[in-house]
Amino acid sequence: MLIALAFVHFFNVTRDRSGVHDGEAFDKANLVKNLGLVLLMALLGALSFFADNVLFLKFYPVLVSLSLLAFFAFSLWRKPSFAFRMANLGDKSLKTAPDRAYVERYCDRVTLAWCFFFVFNASVALVTALACDDRIWSLYNGLISYILLGIFFAVEFMVRKMMQQKMHSYIPVCQLQRDSRPVDAVVCFDGDATRTWAEFVKDVSKVRQYLESSGKHDWILHCEDSYFFIVALLAMLQGGFKAMVTANRQEAFIKEIKTPENGFMTDEPFGDASAGAVLIQDVLKGPAGEVLWNTFDKNTAEMVMFTSGTTGEPKSVPKMFCQFENELFELVKVFGDGWVGRKVYSTVNHHHIYGLLFTVLLPTATGLPFRRHRIDYPTELASLASEKAVVASSPAFLKRLAADSDKPIGFKITPIIYSSGGPLPEEVARKCCDITGYWTMEIYGSTETGGIAYRQSKNGPIWKPFEVCKMSIGENDCLNVKSSYILEPEGFTTGDLVEIYDDGRFLLKGRADSIVKIEEKRISLPEVENRIKSSGLVQDVRVVPMSGNRQYLAAAIVLNAEGREKFKNVAKLEINNFFKKHLAQFLENTVSPKKWRYLEELPQDTQGKIKMRDIQALFGIPESPNFKILKMRREPGMVMLRLTFPETSDFYNGHFPAFKLLPAVAQVDLTVMFANALFGTPRVLQRIQRTKFSYPVLPDTPVNLEMTYKAETGKVLFTYTLDSGRMLSTGTLVTGVQNG
Secondary structure (H helix, E strand, O other): OHHHHHHHHHHHHHOOOOOEEOOEEOOHHHHHHHHHHHHHHHHHHHHHHHHOOHHHHHOHHHHHHHHHHHHHHHHHHOOOOHHHHHHHHHOHHHHHOOOHHHHHHHHHHHHHHHHHHHHHHHHHHHHHHHHOOHHHHHHHHHHHHHHHHHHHHHHHHHHHHHHHHHHOOOOOHHHOOOOOOOOOOEEEEEOOEEEEHHHHHHHHHHHHHHHHHHOOOEEEEEOOOHHHHHHHHHHHHHOOOEEEEOOOOOHHHHHHHOOOOEEEEEOOOOHHHHOOOEEHHHHHOOOOOOOOOOOOOOOOOEEEEEEOOOOOOOEEEEEEHHHHHHHHHHHHHHHHHHHOOOEEEEOOOOOOHHHHHHHHHHHHHHOOOEEOOOOOOHHHHHHHOOOOEEEEEOHHHHHHHHHHOOOOOOOOOOOEEEEEOOOOOHHHHHHHHHHHOOOOEEEEEEOOOEEEEEEOHHHOOOEEEOOOOEEEEOHHHEEEEEOOOOOOOOOEEEEEEEEEOOOOOEEEEEEHHHEEEEOOEEEEHHHHHHHHHOOOOEEEEEEEEEEOOOEEEEEEEEEOHHHHHHOOOOOHHHHHHHHHHHHOOOOOHHHOOOEEEEEOOOOEOOOOOOOHHHHHHHHOOOOOOOOEEEEEEEEOOEEEEEEEOOOOOHHHOOOOOOOOOOOHHHHHHHHHHHHHHHHOOOOOOOEEEEEEEOOOOOOOOOEEEEEEEEOOOOEEEEEEEOOOOOEEEEEEEEOOOOOO
16 A cells, blocks of 8 residues: 555646646655655565565554644745645735734744654654554544544643734724624733723713713814823824824814814813813713724825924824824734734823824734823933833933932733834944843834834944835935825935935935035035034034024034043033134134033924024023033923033022022023023013922022913913922913014
8 A cells, every 4th residue: 555655646646747836836855755755665665565564554554644744844844834835815904914923933833843753753652653552543543532632632722812912913003893803801900990891982972972072173182191092092082083192282273173063172270371272081971872983095195293493383184094004004913023912101292193003002002001191300210110011211211310310120921012203323232232121222213204114223323214214315315205105106205314225224414504604615514513413422413504793503412421431521612612622623613513512412392303493592592600401392382391400500699598499580580581591581570479488498509490471461480399399489471472
């Protein structure tokens, strides 16, 4: 029988000598395997026939196990593995699924486990053939080996089901059903409090019923609570309403985008701008009606995002939800493998595209629980030491982490940390890796383009584009991007200058608007910044053009640890001269910066974006030996300044010589001056509506000044506080309406 089967198999594999078989290229490796099997079958058959010895037939189970071992092992060498091929027969979508890498790795482990089983089975079968009688051989090879096979298969099946439950499989947001997740699956958490999938479905339904009864189609959406935000957003999308997502809550801006036909939903009132807004908490307290839940068409669902880009002026960016879904698919394909079994935390605002994708939509699509409120302070990261965490962060937050922390956080499981909103200095990334154990993954993109590329700066400054993004050089040598989440067929041309390599990776070389003329000489601002960094004493720097009687450059610098040590107790003029002398090696004096500021942190908004106009505004504040600006954060209608007042400040002269404190009149005068420089308010104070001075401002003690300007009334609200949160003083000043 074996000899006959060998001949049949031989004729089958050699019947076509033309090199083509059933329309497929002739596989020489496959031919060798089959001829080897023919030879082995013929050899065993011949030995059994001529030796007339049953021993050779007893080798048949050994042959079967060794053949299967070779087949499974070969599939590990020539991927995909046998287990993954079998999985594809049951689910054709696996080949293109974003979690394919995770499934394929699991299938590789399953295939390897089968290889170990076949080694064991072949070894026992060989022992029973050589050293045992016919009864034991028959018992093991005819019964026990099949029982072991069944047990192994059952165990693997149970393990596979457990792994599938852990995977939180990816489901596009637009395709989520009421029963897509277990009713008790955790959607979000805040401390020990959680919201389950069943509660999430009911909450979405309640908000949707309210929207449908409102008679409004377009809704402005701003919710600080991430859970309230995704509940409202899904209710709007499922109900066919347009969601206008904004982080800007300033009264003038809200009035600009709000019409009588628009609704406004939020989770906290914030003054006149929120007048008439619907509080989502009130909606959720209402009676529960029929549960409304349905999938929606991603190609017709509309959203509007608002971005200020590098200009600082808000502008609307219309989006179709298919753009987000396409990007979610790509992000899960690239990063989702590492997210399995983790919780999602955020330090960024989910009203901007990066925060929206990473901290709200991705968890919803993958079934991973997310924290409802942002992490505000780097010290909070220590509370995640026992968690399997994914952290969506920003350069601003990571810079504060690097500056404020010296000791590593003892994470039991290394967190995965992302950053977007601007390049992260390599020095900061290294320090954050020392603290957290993870080298931050940076994402490059914009509201208009979505995610374009990613990198870890330990591998160099080069960016690797996402597979769906096609790069080219557009107008003015700027990067042009085409992708599945950019609807325009011509793609989108950014304002970034790039150098694209043959393998598709690219190097960012600064903004197109970073080339300026100073006294008829063209100079690249990034070039000046890089020359300053080459001193080895600078962590971060921005150089901006300034206009006065003539145009000149100004440099805002954050020193690194070595720089702070070198210039400790050194006069500012001496520091200026050091950098001027350093730049003189590379640049003409004409294009060397004429003004210098040394800060703890570069001016930036809450998303960590550094805008040229904010740095220019900083230099618009007259420099004084009486105070020093350490930090500045600026949003429309709001500014936060971190200040110190040296003991030598004129403000302290003549006021309580034995116990120096900053006079109330000085605090008011500084507020008026800063409001004039940063808000454009009149320099002359009309009246003081109210003030309260609760605690003294002492020399050389950092204080935080937060100012809010109400353009409609011309009022400036100010508060001086310590880092601990202690309120020093507060008040409302009437300065008049904005200049111009």
